[in-house]
Amino acid sequence: xxxxxxxxxxxxxxxxxxxxxxxTESGVHxxxxxxxLGDDERRLADLLATEINYPHVNGNPELRERIAGLYEGATIxxxxxxxxxxxxxxxxxxxxxxxxDVLLTQTPTYKQIWGLAKNSGHTVKSFRMQADNGWAxxxxxxxxxxxxxxxIIAVVNPNNPTGYIMTDAxxxxxxxxxxxxxxxxxxxxxxxxxxxxxxxxxxSFYGRYDKVLAVGxxxxxYGLPGLRVGWVVGPPAMVDxxxxxxxxxxxxxxxxxxxxxxxxxxADVRPRLLKRTRNYIRNGFPILENWMNSQDGLFSYSPPQAxxxxxxxxxxxxxxxELMEKLCREASVFVGAGDSFGMDHHLxxxxxxxxxxxxxxxxxxxxxxxxxx
Numbered sequence: 593x594x595x596x597x598x599x600x601x602x603x604x605x606x607x608x609x610x611x612x613x614x615x616t617e618s619g620v621h622x623x624x625x626x627x628x629l630g631d632d633e634r635r636l637a638d639l640l641a642t643e644i645n646y647p648h649v650n651g652n653p654e655l656r657e658r659i660a661g662l663y664e665g666a667t668i669x670x671x672x673x674x675x676x677x678x679x680x681x682x683x684x685x686x687x688x689x690x691x692x693d694v695l696l697t698q699t700p701t702y703k704q705i706w707g708l709a710k711n712s713g714h715t716v717k718s719f720r721m722q723a724d725n726g727w728a729x730x731x732x733x734x735x736x737x738x739x740x741x742x743x744i745i746a747v748v749n750p751n752n753p754t755g756y757i758m759t760d761a762x763x764x765x766x767x768x769x770x771x772x773x774x775x776x777x778x779x780x781x782x783x784x785x786x787x788x789x790x791x792x793x794x795x796s797f798y799g800r801y802d803k804v805l806a807v808g809x810x811x812x813x814y815g816l817p818g819l820r821v822g823w824v825v826g827p828p829a830m831v832d833x834x835x836x837x838x839x840x841x842x843x844x845x846x847x848x849x850x851x852x853x854x855x856x857x858x859a860d861v862r863p864r865l866l867k868r869t870r871n872y873i874r875n876g877f878p879i880l881e882n883w884m885n886s887q888d889g890l891f892s893y894s895p896p897q898a899x900x901x902x903x904x905x906x907x908x909x910x911x912x913x914e915l916m917e918k919l920c921r922e923a924s925v926f927v928g929a930g931d932s933f934g935m936d937h938h939l940x941x942x943x944x945x946x947x948x949x950x951x952x953x954x955x956x957x958x959x960x961x962x963x964x965x
């Protein structure tokens with residue numbers, strides 16, 4: 593069977609350690625350990641006294657309890673802790689997809705699920721987010737693509753790469769489409785809490801339908817990508833089935849990751865982390881927007897409602913991967929190619945950085961783009 597590499601992650605592996613400025617990271621600038629822990633000497637002493645043993649394989653109970661608290665009606669048996677959202681997505685696909693099943697996914701989107709299905713020989717169908725309508729879902733296309741072979745409808749909400757947040761009507765349409773054929777909804781919700789325009793957290797698909805698997809992570813809204821802690825929230829029987837695949841893949845997230853994630857999701861720390869993330873997002877996007885607006889119509893875009901990335905169209909006669917590589921070589925600035933999300937002539941540009949970093953990056957990009965124009 594042919595193998596399709598994960599294009600986005602492959603290019604990140606190639607370039608992210610070679611450039612001066614990395615604007616492909618879809619979260620905000622990571623927090624330092626001392627910032628996370630604060631000045632509580634007792635907490636630090638407890639951490640240093642930790643035995644580096646195996647934790648609970650499905651996640652420490654206190655961590656699972658705090659994750660469950662993020663989803664109305666969820667309890668500890670609804671939660672499995674995984675090594676990042678990447679493992680969660682992987683074991684969901686292993687568990688649910690059977691020969692002849694079809695995956696239905698939105699586009700543009702983070703293409704891990706798409707690649708996992710392709711590499712297992714499954715058919716993948718898609719429904720569009722409409723670039724000319726602020727990235728709203730094409731609900732008619734969603735309905736038209738659903739058949740009795742549809743096993744999973746996969747969505748990312750808030751969306752990566754566009755930063756779009758689904759409306760209640762769109763979420764209801766996804767649920768109705770899944771319910772019409774008994775399909776599962778795989779809802780990647782790693783950007784919940786990273787809203788740019790609203791204070792309320794994005795609504796979860798969990799609780800709207802009985803066959804939802806909601807995936808979350810410490811990487812995006814919390815600025816803790818290096819912990820490699822993610823989770824799945826779903827029906828207890830399905831969570832147990834996923835646990836069996838988890839034992840075959842990573843066995844468990846690390847003891848230290850469990851402890852630090854539990855601390856990060858505590859009642860006094862979590863709001864601080866979300867505020868930090870939102871500050872980066874809300875301060876960073878105007879810098880990107882002002883720069884794009886100064887480029888004489890070179891870019892067109894719909895501002896993201898959440899996340900630290902924007903998916904923008906450029907008006908140049910060059911392929912997006914070629915442009916990405918050119919910027920890496922000439923400007924030493926790394927941005928995401930639209931090809932990695934299934935849409936050429938677009939770039940995904942991250943803005944969850946300090947002002948000085950962003951201004952330096954955009955000056956470098958502008959110089960390279962002038963040579964093309």
